[in-house]
Amino acid sequence: MTYELLISHKGKLMIPPVVEGVTIEWERKGQPGKLVAQVVKTPGLEFVEGDACRFSVDGVPVFYGFVFEKSRKGSQEEMIRITVYDQLYYLKNKDTYVYTGKTAAEVVKMLAEDFGLRVGVLADTKYRIPSRVEDDHTLFDIIQNALDETLKATGAMYVLYDDVGKLTLRGLEEMKIDLLVDEETAGDYDYQSSIAQQTYDKIKLVYENKDTGKREIYIAQDSAHQNQWGVLQYYEKLESSSNAKAMAEALLGLYNRETRTLRLQNVLGDIRVRGGTLLVVKLELGDMTLSHYMMAEQVKHTFSQGQHLMELKLRGGDFVA
Secondary structure (H helix, E strand, O other): OOEEEEEEEOOOOEEEEEOOOEEEEEEOOOOOEEEEEEEEEOOOOHHHHHHHHEEOOOOEEEEEEEEEEEEEEEEEEEEEEEEOOOOOHHHHHHHEEEEEEEEHHHHHHHHHHHOOOOOOEEOOOOOEEEEEEEEEEEEEHHHHHHHHHHHHHHOOOEEEEOOOOOOEEHHHHEEEEEEEOOOOOOOEEEEEEOOOOOOOEEEEEEEEEEOOEEEEEEEOOOOOHHHHHHEEEEEEEEEEOOOOHHHHHHHHHHHOOOEEEEEEEEEEEOOOOOOOOEEEEEEOOOOEEEEEEEEEEEEEEEEEEEEEEEEEEEEOOOOOO
C-alpha cells in the first residue's frame, strides 16, 4: 500500500514525506471530514493555513481539503503535524434563511452557491418542504433540518458528504458497498442495549390551527410496549398539518424499539467506507447474532506501517448512533 499527500501553495505543488500514522475521520452528519498527518520539513517545503491538500491511496485520490492547523514540538522541529478539513467545514458558518417549497437538495445547492462551495451529484430528494425559518443556525443544521423533514415525510434517508472536493448528496441505498465485516476482519467490539436513548412508544404531534383557533393532535402509540416499558413520549409542534398522521406513524416505526450501540475496533481497512456507508456485518454479540447491512455512522481510518485499519460506529435496525 502506498499513499501520497500533495499540498498546493501559491500554484506550486509539493509532496512532502509523510510519517506513519495518517488518519482520516468521517461522520454521517454534522461534522466535516478530517485528516491528520505528520510531514517532514524538507528544504523548500512551504505551506500555510488555507492551502489545498489531496491525499491519495495507491494512486487514487480519497480526500481533498484545506490546511486548518499546523503544529510542531521543540524536540522534533523537523516534523510538522497538520490538520486538514474538507469543505464541509464551511457548513459551520451561521446565517438566517427563510424558504418555501424547496427540496433538501435545492437547499444544499442554495447554500453552496451562497458560500462558494463546489457541488457534485445531488440526489433528487423530491419532497418539497412547505416552509422553513432558519434563524441564526449553522448551515449544517439548516441542511440537516431539511433532510430530517424529508425523512419524516417520506421515510427516505439521504447522506451529505464531500467526495474529494465536491458536495455530494446520495440516497441511502446508493451507499451500499460489497464489504463483509466478521470475526476474521474485525478486532474487538463494544456493544450496549438500552431504552434510555431515542426509544419512544408514543408519538404526539400538535398543530396549532390559526384558521380555526383549534389545536389538532395526532397520536401514534404501541400499548404493548407501554405496558412493558411505560409511556415514553415523543412530542413535537408542527408548522403544518400536511401528512401529520403519516408522520406520526413513521416516527413510531422509527423510534418504537430498543436501541443498541456497536463500535468495532481494528477492522481491516477499506477506503470506500465513510459516514453513511452500508456494509454487511456478521457477528455473534452474545444475546443476538448480526447478519445484515449496517450503516457506518462514524469511521476513522488509520494508515500506519503499511497497514490500513478502521474504527467503526455502526447503526441499523435497533442499533443507533
